[in-house]
Amino acid sequence: MSYKVEFELGGRQMIFETGKLAKQANGAATVQYGDSMVISTICAQKEPRIGFDFFPLTVEYREKSYAAGKIPGGFFKREARPSEKEILSARIIDRTIRPLFPADFRGETQVINFIISHDQQNDTDIVALNASSAAIAVSDVPFAKTVAGVRVGRVDGQFVINPTFEMLEESDLSITITGSADAITMVEGGGYEIPEDELIDALLFGHEHIKTIIGKIEELKAQCEKEKFEYIPISIEDALTAKVTELVGNKLNEYNQIAVKEDRNAAKKEMTTEIVEALAEEFEDSKGDIKTIIHDLDSVSMRRMILDDKKRIDGRNPDEIRQITCETGFLPRAHGSAVFTRGQTQSLVAVTLGTKMDEQRLDELEGESKKSYMLHYNFPPFCTGEAKPIRGTSRREVGHGALAERALFPVIPAETSFPYTVRIVSDIMESNGSSSMASVCGGSLALMDAGVPIKSAVGGIAMGLIKEDDNVVILTDILGDEDHFGDMDFKVTGTTEGVTAIQMDIKITGLSVDIMRDALERAKKARLHILGCMSSEISSHRDHLSEYAPRIITIQIPQSKIGDVIGPGGKIIRAIIEETGAKIDISDDGTVLIASVGGEAGQKAKERVEALVEEPELGRTYNGIVRRIADFGAFVELFPGTDGLVHISELDVNRVEKVEDVCKVGDRLEVKVINIDSDDKVRLSHKYVITGEEVPEGGAGNGRPSGGKRSSRPQRPRR
Numbered sequence: 001m002s003y004k005v006e007f008e009l010g011g012r013q014m015i016f017e018t019g020k021l022a023k024q025a026n027g028a029a030t031v032q033y034g035d036s037m038v039i040s041t042i043c044a045q046k047e048p049r050i051g052f053d054f055f056p057l058t059v060e061y062r063e064k065s066y067a068a069g070k071i072p073g074g075f076f077k078r079e080a081r082p083s084e085k086e087i088l089s090a091r092i093i094d095r096t097i098r099p100l101f102p103a104d105f106r107g108e109t110q111v112i113n114f115i116i117s118h119d120q121q122n123d124t125d126i127v128a129l130n131a132s133s134a135a136i137a138v139s140d141v142p143f144a145k146t147v148a149g150v151r152v153g154r155v156d157g158q159f160v161i162n163p164t165f166e167m168l169e170e171s172d173l174s175i176t177i178t179g180s181a182d183a184i185t186m187v188e189g190g191g192y193e194i195p196e197d198e199l200i201d202a203l204l205f206g207h208e209h210i211k212t213i214i215g216k217i218e219e220l221k222a223q224c225e226k227e228k229f230e231y232i233p234i235s236i237e238d239a240l241t242a243k244v245t246e247l248v249g250n251k252l253n254e255y256n257q258i259a260v261k262e263d264r265n266a267a268k269k270e271m272t273t274e275i276v277e278a279l280a281e282e283f284e285d286s287k288g289d290i291k292t293i294i295h296d297l298d299s300v301s302m303r304r305m306i307l308d309d310k311k312r313i314d315g316r317n318p319d320e321i322r323q324i325t326c327e328t329g330f331l332p333r334a335h336g337s338a339v340f341t342r343g344q345t346q347s348l349v350a351v352t353l354g355t356k357m358d359e360q361r362l363d364e365l366e367g368e369s370k371k372s373y374m375l376h377y378n379f380p381p382f383c384t385g386e387a388k389p390i391r392g393t394s395r396r397e398v399g400h401g402a403l404a405e406r407a408l409f410p411v412i413p414a415e416t417s418f419p420y421t422v423r424i425v426s427d428i429m430e431s432n433g434s435s436s437m438a439s440v441c442g443g444s445l446a447l448m449d450a451g452v453p454i455k456s457a458v459g460g461i462a463m464g465l466i467k468e469d470d471n472v473v474i475l476t477d478i479l480g481d482e483d484h485f486g487d488m489d490f491k492v493t494g495t496t497e498g499v500t501a502i503q504m505d506i507k508i509t510g511l512s513v514d515i516m517r518d519a520l521e522r523a524k525k526a527r528l529h530i531l532g533c534m535s536s537e538i539s540s541h542r543d544h545l546s547e548y549a550p551r552i553i554t555i556q557i558p559q560s561k562i563g564d565v566i567g568p569g570g571k572i573i574r575a576i577i578e579e580t581g582a583k584i585d586i587s588d589d590g591t592v593l594i595a596s597v598g599g600e601a602g603q604k605a606k607e608r609v610e611a612l613v614e615e616p617e618l619g620r621t622y623n624g625i626v627r628r629i630a631d632f633g634a635f636v637e638l639f640p641g642t643d644g645l646v647h648i649s650e651l652d653v654n655r656v657e658k659v660e661d662v663c664k665v666g667d668r669l670e671v672k673v674i675n676i677d678s679d680d681k682v683r684l685s686h687k688y689v690i691t692g693e694e695v696p697e698g699g700a701g702n703g704r705p706s707g708g709k710r711s712s713r714p715q716r717p718r719r
Contacts, residue, residue: 037117055109059090095186102142150213179210241293255271404424457539492520564613644671
């Protein structure tokens with residue numbers, strides 16, 4: 001039996017339904033919004049997965065090409081590995097629901113979302129998020145509380161709920177918000193330098209609509225009347241816990257005061273090894289449990305130190321930022337580069353400038369598009385002192401890169417004023433707290449070093465939170481351990497004017513707006529401090545590009561002349577490229593981009609293109625080449641592809657008996673355009689050049705040979 005609820009949200013119908021598809025899953029729900037539709041399922045095991053010290057949850061978001069009436073490209077003609085869009089959407093759902101499963105639940109759990117219809121107007125990531133929540137709510141899998149999500153935009157100063165793709169083009173912010181009925185649980189998005197108080201207003205606006213969605217999901221859940229199953233919680237012997245606690249004693253309190261990460265971790269590792277060996281006989285095969293107990297004791301130790309003593313692991317105050325150093329121009333051949341270091345977090349960033357041919361081509365359900373600005377983030381194992389295999393780009397790397405890319409996007413110049421493809425690469429050299437924010441700061445520095453005319457510098461900071469009941473401590477510039485053991489990871493980027501990107505993940509069931517407002521104010525103070533440090537290294541973009549960067553020349557040609565430049569089968573444009581060494585790209589509107597390293601090749605290519613599309617100008621003088629001679633005059637080539645006739649009467653001020661008396665084939669001859677017929681035939685005159693006479697408006701002789709001035713004619717001889 002199927003159950004359904006529907007309501008209006010943002011001027012469109014949202015329909016929740018369960019009991020029709022995927023009935024063998026623990027829970028399944030379809031959500032339709034406009035003509036976009038998602039099926040979400042959850043499957044979970046009651047028994048804990050052996051050997052896992054974390055909750056084994058996987059979330060998938062997969063787009064079906066048939067959803068938009070498309071057939072996948074490529075040889076195999078089927079959906080392949082997930083795109084960046086699919087990975088980012090899955091991460092948003094994962095970060096929303098993961099903290100709300102029971103802490104002692106270790107059953108393997110999988111949430112899968114299939115995009116089965118796409119109207120190319122409503123983004124399906126929000127639809128999938130709500131479908132996942134509905135599938136969990138109607139399932140028998142234990143879950144703390146129902147959540148939902150919306151996207152908030154702002155068009156013409158008015159907040160809009162779940163804006164369409166068209167609306168987002170006009171919106172100055174785009175923020176994804178998820179939450180329960182009483183608190184916000186996750187935030188992801190950005191905007192064009194949004195003030196903090198306006199950002200809070202957007203969050204409050206979104207949360208009101210989240211409550212509406214949750215009410216409908218609860219209504220659907222009530223119709224199903226499905227009991228949550230009893231799972232087998234992870235358990236550790238009380239005797240083992242007591243023994244490990246006794247052996248640890250106050251050691252963790254001492255070790256957590258060691259400021260250097262490597263020394264602190266080495267001390268903890270040595271202690272763990274000693275305890276495992278000491279209890280090997282009494283508690284056989286309990287190594288994993290012993291590590292779990294020590295991990296939990298470590299969390300309590302660090303949290304108590306911050307909450308009670310207001311003291312952090314490295315000795316800083318809650319609002320204190322680690323030492324910052326900035327260096328630009330570090331890489332001699334990169335078009336722009338920077339090294340940004342904050343404490344034990346370091347990012348090496350390089351900027352490469354390319355042409356339109358370097359743009360990334362995207363084929364998504366929403367349609368095909370091109371991307372001329374991108375930021376790629378890499379997190380190699382050595383940055384944390386580990387030796388692990390590198391097996392392609394991880395989901396975490398995709399997510400961190402997308403956050404840094406979004407942070408810098410509002411200051412990137414428009415293509416019309418800076419026609420380059422911009423690629424930023426952030427390689428993390430060291431990591432101990434918010435390498436994504438280091439990528440933002442380093443990326444901003446590298447862009448300025450490359451001479452990219454960005455609007456202003458962008459800085460970023462990661463905020464943390466330790467909360468127990470009413471005892472709350474907000475931390476600025478969190479360390480890796482503070483992120484791991486803390487309750488919040490709140491990243492904020494922006495300029496001196498406002499916020500450009502925001503990302504918040506929490507491990508507790510929700511966060512009040514007052515705490516978020518306080519965190520945003522502290523983040524602003526920290527961001528301004530960081531921007532000041534960056535300004536001391538470079539305060540504005542350089543006024544020149546690197547000598548190794550391509551120079552791009554932009555010219556506009558008539559659309560009717562595009563074919564003349566390209567030539568049959570691209571023959572002409574290929575010849576120009578091979579001859580000059582420049583890259584040439586022609587748009588459908590007649591915009592020609594010519595790129596070359598060094599200006600000479602580009603200038604040669606520009607001259608060749610202009611010559612192909614040049615049209616004769618009435619009254620202009622040309623130094624042409626005589627290509628053919630006839631009894632009545634000479635045909636002179638003004639430029640490649642265009643010639644005109646100099647009538648014998650226009651070759652000199654005196655009478656000319658034979659054309660060869662004035663010029664021969666191959667001679668250079670200065671001529672002036674005196675008329676262009678309706679059939680584009682060009683009439684030329686050498687006589688006008690000699691006399692310096694101006695061509696009358698509309699042309700001389702109306703297309704007939706001009707006789708010039710009577711006074712200049714020679715007298716006829718008497719008979």
